Amino acid sequence: MTEMMKRIALARRPSGSPVPEDFRYEDAPMPTAGEGEVLVKVQYMSLDPYMRGRMDDAKSYAKPVPVGGTMEGGAVGEVIASNSPHFKPGDIAFGMFGWASHGCLPGRELRKLDPAHGPVTAALGVLGMPGFTGWFGLTEYGKPKEGETLVVAAATGPVGSMVGQIAKARGLRVVGVAGGAEKCKLAVEKFGFDVCLDHRAYADGREMRAALAEVCPKGIDIYFENVGGKVLEGVIPLMNVGARIPVCGMISWYDLGGLGGASDSPGKDNLPKLWRTILVNRMHVHGFIISDHFDHFPAFLSEVGPMVAKGRIAVQEDITEGLENAPAAFMRMLKGGNFGKAIVKVA
Numbered sequence: 001m002t003e004m005m006k007r008i009a010l011a012r013r014p015s016g017s018p019v020p021e022d023f024r025y026e027d028a029p030m031p032t033a034g035e036g037e038v039l040v041k042v043q044y045m046s047l048d049p050y051m052r053g054r055m056d057d058a059k060s061y062a063k064p065v066p067v068g069g070t071m072e073g074g075a076v077g078e079v080i081a082s083n084s085p086h087f088k089p090g091d092i093a094f095g096m097f098g099w100a101s102h103g104c105l106p107g108r109e110l111r112k113l114d115p116a117h118g119p120v121t122a123a124l125g126v127l128g129m130p131g132f133t134g135w136f137g138l139t140e141y142g143k144p145k146e147g148e149t150l151v152v153a154a155a156t157g158p159v160g161s162m163v164g165q166i167a168k169a170r171g172l173r174v175v176g177v178a179g180g181a182e183k184c185k186l187a188v189e190k191f192g193f194d195v196c197l198d199h200r201a202y203a204d205g206r207e208m209r210a211a212l213a214e215v216c217p218k219g220i221d222i223y224f225e226n227v228g229g230k231v232l233e234g235v236i237p238l239m240n241v242g243a244r245i246p247v248c249g250m251i252s253w254y255d256l257g258g259l260g261g262a263s264d265s266p267g268k269d270n271l272p273k274l275w276r277t278i279l280v281n282r283m284h285v286h287g288f289i290i291s292d293h294f295d296h297f298p299a300f301l302s303e304v305g306p307m308v309a310k311g312r313i314a315v316q317e318d319i320t321e322g323l324e325n326a327p328a329a330f331m332r333m334l335k336g337g338n339f340g341k342a343i344v345k346v347a
């Protein structure tokens with residue numbers, strides 16, 4: 001009898017926000033390690049906003065998950081079989097194993113982890129793709145300078161919290177935007193933000209702008225874009241000459257399908273105002289996909305790894321138990337229901 005594993009498959013493409021019926025928890029044949037390959041029993045897997053885009057069959061920077069295919073995602077686990085000279089049973093490895101209890105990939109596509117350096121879950125968050133995204137986007141395209149003002153939305157997520165903490169360490173005034181009083185408190189008390197605004201308290205971009213103007217009296221030099229929507233609408237009129245916007249994500253628009261919509265205000269087209277502001281203020285707006293830049297990952301680990309080890313970078317994880325609960329945790333994350341890096345404990 002063929003040995004089986006568990007996985008979460010994409011049952012159908014969502015229409016708007018994902019619902020439970022878009023996912024299927026099922027058995028699948030256990031993979032076997034071929035030449036150069038490594039079989040891993042997954043311990044923890046990551047949940048990230050980009051996964052919502054993979055559920056749509058639309059033009060993007062990566063292929064969508066096929067209907068019936070395993071949901072995509074990074075994970076860490078224990079090597080249980082290896083045909084790679086670089087891995088042996090008992091090693092801990094990170095790879096794109098997907099939403100599954102087991103995964104099998106070529107050894108060259110895996111990263112060996114040393115549990116002595118800290119919790120292996122760090123490879124999914126603060127010392128993994130999200131933390132790297134925040135660090136790279138800020139340092140490469142935000143070009144922070146001491147004394148400047150930075151605004152970042154989704155401030156308590158793994159990307160936003162990294163952006164805020166690195167900016168603060170470099171002498172910037174750091175303003176966060178998050179959903180709810182508890183998250184705003186977390187941003188200030190744990191992650192060291194100077195102030196954090198609750199976006200739920202403001203009805204639209206105009207109200208958001210007024211609140212931001214109060215806490216950014218010298219204007220905004222860097223806006224790290226994670227969400228779009230009314231936060232972007234509020235930020236744009238306050239940007240200074242020569243301001244920078246690293247564009248990392250737009251989670252408030254993901255459910256609109258494809259590459260997202262132009263505004264969350266029906267019938268209102270803000271594109272002309274946005275384009276004029278970019279011109280008049282000589283702004284630099286740079287979209288980036290972190291998978292294009294992994295040659296910088298060693299430099300990231302070299303700088304941020306010691307900061308994490310010394311407690312200079314705070315870490316917040318939101319761990320859900322059980323692979324079968326991954327869809328619910330994912331949908332909750334997309335609505336801002338997580339506190340810190342969203343992770344599923346699989347084994």
